[in-house]
Structure formats: C-alpha cells, structure tokens
Amino acid sequence: MGIPKIEINEKYCKGCSICVEFCPTQVLQMNGFVAQVVKPEACIKCMQCELRCPDFAIRVFPE
Amino acid sequence: MAFNYEKYIRPGKLPHIWCPGCGHGIVMKGLIRAIDKCALNKNRTAVISGIGCASRLPGYVDFNTVHTAHGRAAAFATGMKMADPGLTVLCVGGDGDGVAIGGNHFIHACRRNIDITYILMNNHIYGMTGGQFSPCTPTDGFASTTPYGNPDPVFDIAKLAIGAGATFVARTTAYHATQIDKLIIEGIQHKGFSVIEILDCCPTSYGRRNKYRSVVEMMKQHKELAVPVTAAAKMAPEDLAGKIITGVLHKEDKPEYCEQYSRLIEKVQEQAAAKG
Amino acid sequence: MTRKTALIQGNEACAHAAVYAGCTFFAGYPITPSSEIAEVLAKELPKVGGKFIQMEDEIAAMAAIIGASLCGHKVMDASSGPGMSLKQELIGYACIAEIPCVIVNVMRGGPSTGMPTGPSQSDVMQARWGTHGDHAAIAIAPASCQEIFAETVRAFNLAETYRMPVQILMDEIVAHMREKIVFPEPGELAIVTRQAPFVSPAEYKPFDTSFGDIPPLAAMGGNYRYHVTGLNKAPDGFPTTKAELVDAEERRQLRKVEAHAAAIEKNEEYLTEDAEVIVLSFGITSRSARFAVDSLRQEGVRAGLFRPITLWPFPEKRVAEVARKTRAIVVPEMNLGQLVYEVERVVKGSCRLAALGRVDGEPITPYQIIDKVKEVL
Numbered sequence: 115m116g117i118p119k120i121e122i123n124e125k126y127c128k129g130c131s132i133c134v135e136f137c138p139t140q141v142l143q144m145n146g147f148v149a150q151v152v153k154p155e156a157c158i159k160c161m162q163c164e165l166r167c168p169d170f171a172i173r174v175f176p177e
Numbered sequence: 178m179a180f181n182y183e184k185y186i187r188p189g190k191l192p193h194i195w196c197p198g199c200g201h202g203i204v205m206k207g208l209i210r211a212i213d214k215c216a217l218n219k220n221r222t223a224v225i226s227g228i229g230c231a232s233r234l235p236g237y238v239d240f241n242t243v244h245t246a247h248g249r250a251a252a253f254a255t256g257m258k259m260a261d262p263g264l265t266v267l268c269v270g271g272d273g274d275g276v277a278i279g280g281n282h283f284i285h286a287c288r289r290n291i292d293i294t295y296i297l298m299n300n301h302i303y304g305m306t307g308g309q310f311s312p313c314t315p316t317d318g319f320a321s322t323t324p325y326g327n328p329d330p331v332f333d334i335a336k337l338a339i340g341a342g343a344t345f346v347a348r349t350t351a352y353h354a355t356q357i358d359k360l361i362i363e364g365i366q367h368k369g370f371s372v373i374e375i376l377d378c379c380p381t382s383y384g385r386r387n388k389y390r391s392v393v394e395m396m397k398q399h400k401e402l403a404v405p406v407t408a409a410a411k412m413a414p415e416d417l418a419g420k421i422i423t424g425v426l427h428k429e430d431k432p433e434y435c436e437q438y439s440r441l442i443e444k445v446q447e448q449a450a451a452k453g
Numbered sequence: 454m455t456r457k458t459a460l461i462q463g464n465e466a467c468a469h470a471a472v473y474a475g476c477t478f479f480a481g482y483p484i485t486p487s488s489e490i491a492e493v494l495a496k497e498l499p500k501v502g503g504k505f506i507q508m509e510d511e512i513a514a515m516a517a518i519i520g521a522s523l524c525g526h527k528v529m530d531a532s533s534g535p536g537m538s539l540k541q542e543l544i545g546y547a548c549i550a551e552i553p554c555v556i557v558n559v560m561r562g563g564p565s566t567g568m569p570t571g572p573s574q575s576d577v578m579q580a581r582w583g584t585h586g587d588h589a590a591i592a593i594a595p596a597s598c599q600e601i602f603a604e605t606v607r608a609f610n611l612a613e614t615y616r617m618p619v620q621i622l623m624d625e626i627v628a629h630m631r632e633k634i635v636f637p638e639p640g641e642l643a644i645v646t647r648q649a650p651f652v653s654p655a656e657y658k659p660f661d662t663s664f665g666d667i668p669p670l671a672a673m674g675g676n677y678r679y680h681v682t683g684l685n686k687a688p689d690g691f692p693t694t695k696a697e698l699v700d701a702e703e704r705r706q707l708r709k710v711e712a713h714a715a716a717i718e719k720n721e722e723y724l725t726e727d728a729e730v731i732v733l734s735f736g737i738t739s740r741s742a743r744f745a746v747d748s749l750r751q752e753g754v755r756a757g758l759f760r761p762i763t764l765w766p767f768p769e770k771r772v773a774e775v776a777r778k779t780r781a782i783v784v785p786e787m788n789l790g791q792l793v794y795e796v797e798r799v800v801k802g803s804c805r806l807a808a809l810g811r812v813d814g815e816p817i818t819p820y821q822i823i824d825k826v827k828e829v830l
Contacts, residue, residue, distance in 0.1 A: 121179075126191055130198035130380075135393040164179060165354035168202030170191055173179035187680075220678055225520075228683075236680055236691060241673040243523065244682035244692075245516065246546050252513035256520025256528075259504050260478055261674045264524070282516070285509035438504060445499040 118159050119175040120151045126171035133163035133172055185209045185219075190237045194230075196304075198384075198392030200351030200377035201231050204298050207357030207375075208269070209238065214358065215265075215365050222265045225254040227279055230305045231271035231298040231377075248279030251286040254293050262435035265365065266292070272299040272313040276332050280312075287341035287370050291434035294364040294371045297334060300379035308382030319386040334374045339427045344369035346427040350376040350399035353423060363425065368433050376421060457636040463628040464531075466598045467557060467621065468493035470605035471529050473637065475644055476555070477503035478526040480517035482510055482536060485569040486625040487559040490531040511536040515543035515556070522552045523681065525672030527609055531557035534567055537576060537583065544618050545584030546683045548706065551660070551668070553612040553647060555605070557621045559628040560787075562814060571814030572625035574736055575788035580620045581765050587703055589710035591717055592620040592765040594735040598632035603642065604762065610645035611717060615709050616667055622764060624787065626737040626816060650677060659690040666705050666712065710766050719762040720771060724750065728757030730781045730826050733772070733796055735761050738785050738817050745822035756826060764792070769799040781805035781829045785817045805829055 120141065129147030139156040142149050142163060149172070159176040186209075195201045212222065222240040226232035228247035235242035241264075245253045250268045258266045275283055275297045286293060302320055303309040310320035312332040319326060338346045345367040349356040357375060364371030376399055378384065380392040389395045399421065406424035409417055461469075468490045471479070479498060481491040495505045504521070508514040511532055518528035532540060537558050547554050560576045562568035576583075580592040591611050595604040605621060612619040648669040650657050659679045660668045668688075671677030684692035685699045693699065710717065721739075724746060725731055734742040739760045749756035759775055759782075761768050776782060781804055784793040793808040800806055807829040811817045 128192070128197035130392055132198065132393060132396065135391075136396075162354070165206070166203055166352075168195065168199055168206075168351075169193070169197075170182055170186070170202065170206065175179050220676055221674060223673060236682070239678065241678055242680045243520070243673075244680070244684070245519075246542055246683055249512065249516045249543065252508065252516030253520040255506070255508070255513070256478070256480060256517030257524050257673070259506055259517070260521035260524035260526050264674045281509050282513050285513070438506075442499045442502060446502070449500055 116177040117154050118157045118177055120154055120157065121173045121175070122149050122151060123171045124148050126169045128169050130168065132166050132168065136162050136166055138162070180210060182206060182209050185212065185239055186237055187239045193237055194233055196381040198378065198380040199230065200300065201234065201298055203351045203354055204296065204357060204375050204377065205234050205237065207354060208267070208296060208361055210358040211361035211365065214362050217265050221263065222267070223257055224267045224269060225250045225257065226268065227270045227274040229271040229274045229303065231269060232274055234269045248274050248277070249282060250274070251279060251282040251293070251295065255286055255289070255291055258291055258293055259435055259438065262292070262439070267365070268293055268295040270297060271304070272297065272301065272334070273303045273311040276334055276337065277312050284337065284341035287338050287343035287372070289434040290342060290344050290369045290431050292368055292370070294361065294373065296361060297372060297374050298377040299334060299374055300377040300383060302379050302383040304379045304382045308386060320383070321386070335372070335426050338372040343372045343427070344429050344431050345371035345425070347372070347425045348374045348376070348421070349423045350403060350421060351378055352396040352399040353403065356423065360425070367428070369431060456638070458633055459636070460631050460633050461598060462489060462631050463598050463601045463623060464489035464559065465493050466601040466634055467605045467623070468497065469636070470602040471555070471609070472497050472501060472503070473642070474527065474606040474609035475646070476527045476529050476609065477501070478518060478521035478528045479503070479530065480506045480508050480514040480521070480528070481531055482508055482514045484511070484533045484536045486561055486628055487531045487533045487557060490557055511539035512543060515540045518554050519543060519547050519552050522554050523673045525675070527553070527613065529555045529557065531559065533559045533569070534561045534563040534576065535565065537579060541584040545586060545588060547618040548584065548588040549683055549685070550681050551616040551670070551706070553616055553670070554618045555608045555612050555621065556618055557623065559623045559625060561625055562812060568814050570625070572737065572787060572816060573812070574624050574738065574786050575791065575812070576622060577764060577786070577788065577791040580622055587707065589617060589707050590620070590765045591615070591617065591710060591763070592622050593762060594622040594764045595762065596627060596736050596739050596760065598627070598630065599634045600762070601627065602634055602637070606642045606644070610643065613645045613647040614667070615713065616647065616670055617709065622736070624736045654678065658688045660686060660688045660702070662688060662705060666709050714766045717763055717766055718768045718771070720768050721760040721762060723758040723760070725757035725759055725775055727755055728779050729755040730783065730830055731757045731759050731775060731779050732822060732826065733759045733761070733782050733784050734786070735764060735792070738787060741817050741819045742785060742822055744819040745826065748819060748823055749826060754826065754830070767795050767799065772796060772799045773801070773803070776800040776803045779804050781807065783807045783809060783822065783825050783829055785809035785822050785825065787811055787817060
C-alpha cells in the first residue's frame with residue numbers, strides 16, 4: 115500500500131477549507147486561499163475531502 | 178479511486194459560480210455520482226431548474242438541461258415528463274424557488290405522483306438576490322429583509338411533500354456527502370414523485386448574518402443535529418426538537434401519473450376501436 | 454364526396470383545428486370563456502395518442518406546454534383575461550428561448566376579473582406587449598367559426614416556422630357563437646412541422662444562425678443534447694452578458710417577424726378600392742362593420758372594410774396605402790382605444806381617423822358604426 119496521490123486543482127479551489135477541517139488525519143492545510151497537501155503519508159483514503167470539496171478541486175488516487 | 182466527474186461536466190464550464198463553501202457543489206457531485214451509478218443515458222436524462230443559485234446547476238451538467246423561470250421547474254418538468262414518459266426527469270433548485278414562488282407547482286407535482294425526482298437544496302435563504310429570508314429561514318434568524326430577526330414560521334419541506342402526496346421523501350445534509358447520492362439513486366429508481374431535501378449551507382448570505390464563523394461551523398452543526406430516521410423512531414418527540422431527521426422519511430407505492438394517463442389513452446382507443 | 458360538416462362553437466372549431474394541425478399536447482386551466490377548448494381537447498387528444506393535462510394554475514399550464522414543446526410536441530394552451538396576465542411571464546420565456554407554442558386568448562372584459570361572460574377586444578395591446586422586455590409578437594384574430602379553424606392551423610404553422618409563441622385572439626362572441634363549418638380534409642390545409650437540425654449532435658447549437666434567423670430546434674430526449682435558459686444567451690444556448698452577443702440575439706428575435714411580415718400578415722379587404730371611408734375592424738366587430746358598409750353603400754356612401762386577420766405584426770404598409778386613398782378611417786373596437794392608436798401611428802395624418810369604443814359587454818352594432826361614419830364624413 116503506497117502513499118495515495120492527492121491532486122488539488124488550484125484553479126478550481128476557492129479556499130473554503132472544508133477539506134482541511136474535515137480531514138481526520140490532517141493531511142491538508144490551507145496555504146493562503148488554496149488547500150495544500152502537507153502530510154500525504156497520513157492519508158487513510160477515506161475520500162472525505164474529495165467527496166466534500168464543493169469545487170471539484172480535489173481528486174484522491176489511492177494507488 | 179477518484180471519481181471522474183469530468184465525464185458529466187460540460188467542457189469549460191468549471192469553476193462554477195457558487196461562493197467559497199457553498200454546498201451546492203457538493204450536491205452537484207452527489208447528483209453526478211447518482212446518475213453514474215444508475216447508468217442513465219445522457220440523451221434520455223433531463224435536468225430542470227428554476228431561478229436562484231442552486232438553479233444554476235443544470236448549466237454545468239451534460240444532459241438535456243432547462244434553466245426555466247423562477248419557481249416553475251416542477252411545472253416545466255411535468256410537461257416534459259408527460260410529453261416523453263421514458264425520459265428521466267430531475268428537478269434541482271433552492272428553497273425559495275421550490276416552496277415559495279414555486280410552492281403551488283411543487284405540491285401539485287407531489288399530488289400527481291409524476292415520476293420526477295426533485296432535489297431541493299435548502300440553504301434557508303435567497304442567496305442570489307443578496308440574502309433575503311425564505312420560507313425556510315429559521316424563525317428569529319437574520320436575513321437582509323429580517324434585520325430584527327425573522328418573525329415568520331418555517332416550512333418543513335419533507336412534511337409538506339408527504340402531505341401533498343409525494344411517494345418518496347428523503348432528507349440529508351451537504352455534510353453527509355455519501356448519503357446524497359444514495360438518496361438520489363433511490364429517488365430516481367422510485368416510480369413516482371420523489372423529493373430529496375438536502376440541507377445546504379450558504380456561508381455568504383446566511384452564515385455571515387447569523388454568527389457562523391465559517392461554513393465548517395455550519396456543516397459541523399448539521400453533523401451534530403442529524404439523527405438518522407431509524408434512531409429518531411426510538412426517540413421522544415421532545416428530544417427530537419431542533420434535530421434534523423435524515424434518511425428515507427416516507428416511501429409508498431401509488432399509481433404514477435404518466436402510467437395512469439397511458440392507461441387512459443389505451444382505454445379511449447380501445448373504446449373507439451370497438452365502436453369501429 | 455360529401456364533406457364533413459358540423460354546427461359548432463368557435464371554441465370547438467379551435468380545438469378540432471388544433472388536432473388537425475398536429476397538436477399532441479394541451480395544458481390548460483379552467484377559465485371562462487375559453488373552457489370549451491380544454492373540454493374538447495380533453496376528449497379528443499387521447500383518441501389520437503395526444504396528452505391533455507389540467508394544471509394547477511395558468512402559469513403552470515404555460516410551463517407545461519413549453520416543456521412539452523421542447524420534447525418535440527406541437528402544443529397549445531387556452532385562456533382569458535386574468536389567465537393571460539399570469540401567462541405573461543412564460544410567454545416571455547417562450548420568446549427568448551424561442552419555443553413554438555400556440556396560446557388562445559378568448560378575450561373578456563377587464564382589467565382584473567372584469568366581465569367573465571361578456572365579450573371584449575381589450576387585449577390587443579397585451580397580445581403585442583404582454584411580457585416584459587423587447588420581443589416580437591404574432592397574434593391572429595379570426596371572425597367566424599370556419600376562419601377560426603383555418604387560422605388555428607395557421608397559428609401552429611407560424612409558431613413552428615418562426616420558433617415562437619403565437620396568440621389567437623378571439624372574443625367571447627366568436628368563441629361561443631355556433632356556425633356551420635366544413636371540416637377540411639386531411640392534407641387540404643398545409644401543415645408545417647418545425648425544422649430539424651441540419652448538423653450532427655456534436656455540432657448542434659440551439660441558437661445557431663448559420664442557416665438564417667430562425668435556428669433549427671432539436672427535440673430534447675433525442676440525439677441532441679443542449680441547454681435552454683431564460684437568460685440572454687449565446688448561440689450555444691448558455692447565458693452570456695457579452696454586449697455584442699446580447700444585442701445581436703435581441704435584434705434577431707425581432708427580425709424573425711419583421712423580416713417575414715409579408716408572409717405573416719393576412720387581411721381581408723371589402724370594397725376598399727374606391728372607398729371614401731374605410732372601417733378598419735377585426736373579430737366579431739368586423740361583422741357589424743361589414744353590415745354597416747353594405748348599408749352605407751346602399752345610401753350612396755362609398756364605404757369599405759379593412760379587416761386585419763393578423764393583428765400582430767400590424768399590416769402597416771397596406772394600411773398606410775389604403776389611408777392615402779381614402780378620406781377617413783373609422784376604427785370600431787370593443788375597448789376604449791387600442792388598435793386605433795396603431796392605425797394612427799401608421800396613417801400619420803394622411804386621412805381623418807375616428808375611434809368607436811364600446812366596453813359595456815355588448816357588441817358594437819352596425820348602426821353605431823354607420824352613425825360614426827356619417828359623423829366623420
């Protein structure tokens with residue numbers, strides 16, 4: 115089981131921080147008005163960030 | 178595996194117009210996953226809306242889409258479904274659009290039990306016009322037209338739909354993202370008028386005026402207040418005050434409108450043939 | 454061959470003509486004095502596999518027919534005064550989204566509930582301007598049961614040809630009067646079906662003007678998938694606020710009627726060639742006018758009748774020509790002055806002009822017209 119690939123489309127991200135706040139393992143962080151992946155190794159592939167991103171900006175590829 | 182939404186989004190239409198944190202995007206994703214799961218043919222699917230923020234949804238999705246006039250989605254959809262009963266017809270829209278200006282069309286679509294799935298995004302406010310109160314703004318809540326707090330009582334959309342005759346009524350919230358597609362799938366598969374109310378968050382027009390620090394706080398509140406319908410059945414009414422009961426609230430089998438009308442046509446034509 | 458005849462009301466003729474024209478979807482809401490149209494179609498449409506639905510209100514009826522038209526049906530709705538006021542919102546939608554539909558307005562007195570059982574011709578201007586924003590309009594005003602049949606068929610043809618709403622303006626008298634009509638045989642009257650797309654689904658745009666001012670309309674649910682909105686839109690159907698696109702679309706929509714006015718206009722002229730006075734009249738009033746013209750001729754007054762059958766677009770060229778050759782035009786109408794202002798605009802003072810209005814729920818009599826003619830001469 116490798117580290118999942120988490121893509122953030124910065125053109126779509128509007129910086130609502132929903133993904134950051136609801137990530138159970140603090141994989142994501144806000145960098146100004148854009149979400150950023152900071153701890154991919156902690157990802158448990160729950161997909162909650164992808165599901166709740168209102169802006170179609172996050173895709174999680176669990177490998 | 179990441180879900181490929183692009184398959185259903187019209188090229189070049191994203192990013193959408195909704196504000197940061199607006200839950201309509203979460204609902205649109207749920208709708209797309211549901212349509213994918215149901216393996217609907219794009220040419221045989223229609224998404225109809227009225228006017229408002231939520232009603233902008235059809236412009237993004239690659240189906241037959243009609244952005245109608247304020248409140249009129251259910252009436253347009255009724256004409257389309259009756260004209261082509263094999264078409265899968267979905268309505269999307271907000272609370273003001275659906276149950277204020279469109280209230281009459283909404284209850285009569287429920288009454289006819291016409292096979293349409295109505296996805297109502299209830300964010301308690303008229304967002305697009307700048308945050309005026311809707312029939313779903315909580316009493317005492319603040320909106321641009323309730324500067325001293327809202328004196329109006331609130332519509333319970335699910336109860337309204339059940340009372341009017343809808344045969345599938347469900348509720349969830351934008352926080353409960355996976356439940357959105359599950360309920361929409363059930364709604365699409367149900368033969369009859371299905372209403373899926375999704376409590377949504379409008380951080381810009383509702384949240385700001387009602388002391389929510391962020392959309393996350395609004396979503397967390399939905400998470401805390403949500404009680405699955407099975408759990409609610411075991412709770413005392415006083416314990417349910419202020420809670421959001423989620424899941425399938427009502428389901429029954431009743432004759433569907435287009436099928437009824439098809440039978441009418443058959444009967445009339447048989448009688449005409451018998452007469453020669 | 455014996456032709457099928459019947460003694461029927463104008464409303465019934467209108468409903469049967471709709472079926473003849475290929476109407477397969479009617480949505481309505483009960484309202485006097487138009488209800489017989491809905492009643493006949495509730496009975497007749499299922500026989501031909503068509504659909505009838507009585508909606509929850511007048512607005513919903515308009516919405517339902519627009520939806521059904523988008524799915525490829527020929528559609529109709531019928532109403533009267535208060536109902537027409539409610540429909541204006543979606544008449545505008547059908548205009549901007551360019552969706553063919555026929556709307557019958559059996560005119561009654563107004564404003565508001567007015568005189569539901571009394572005749573009137575007071576919605577002339579509503580038929581032209583009755584929705585907000587700039588828009589084109591076609592309205593037809595038949596004067597007999599036989600003509601109601603033919604003009605209802607023509608209304609469908611115009612709606613399908615020009616991709617827009619067409620109104621049939623009847624008054625309570627022509628709608629409820631019983632006359633013998635001869636039913637046209639199938640194929641006897643021309644039937645127009647809307648233009649299907651010339652291009653593949655991948656290339657299709659619902660407002661593509663590459664083929665002229667009237668873009669082909671694909672039926673939703675077939676192989677063509679597109680977006681429709683009531684917002685100002687670009688040729689691809691999606692909303693736009695780009696100034697040049699909005700301007701081009703608005704102007705094109707007016708041009709659809711302006712450029713084809715000659716094909717849409719239809720008038721009847723009776724003894725206008727040498728007329729020193731012309732009675733310009735439509736609907737039931739034109740029948741009093743014809744009687745008045747004959748009586749005046751017997752008295753030696755060279756009177757003539759000009760009867761616009763298409764009220765909108767108004768036959769401005771022909772009326773201007775006629776006005777130049779006559780001394781006076783009298784416009785009797787069951788309102789307090791509507792069409793007369795259009796005549797005034799067109800005539801530009803080239804002859805005398807007199808209005809004769811009546812709004813007491815009684816028709817204008819030939820004698821009133823004769824008196825007015827004598828007064829103006």
